[in-house]
Amino acid sequence: MSWQPHITVATVVEDNGRFLLVEEHAEGRQVFNQPAGHLEANETIGQAALRETLEETGWEVELTAVTGIYLYTAPSNGVTYQRVCFAAKPIAHHTELALDDGIIGPQWLTRDELAAQPERWRSELVLRCIDDYIAGERFSLSLLRD
Known part of the structure; x- marks a missing residue:
């Protein structure tokens, strides 16, 4: 049996x-996640993060740094994900865009509002990425080579 991690991005x-x-709806429940998704063929990791953020929230953003690279095995299905998480700043909200299937909509929450609802996290990475961002974890975008 071959093991292959799934490469994902988040902002x-x-x-x-x-x-x-x-x-969003995931595994039969409503959960919170960063704008996130899988790397697709013929795109860079940065392009994937910009695309996923726009498709899931309608927000155009500018990537400013890499917050971290995470390895996570989902207990629900045993799949291992490698997540490259970016810090980004909002540029424009395109309310006319249709969001991806399964998306309820974008929400702006404080760290404490999110922390008070652990049962609604898509995974533990949701709060961890925000905590790393708050702690000042910022690595140059030049860390990534296309």
């Missing part, structure tokens, strides 16, 4: 102490 978008989250 931590902060505006005045609030973080852009995606409220």
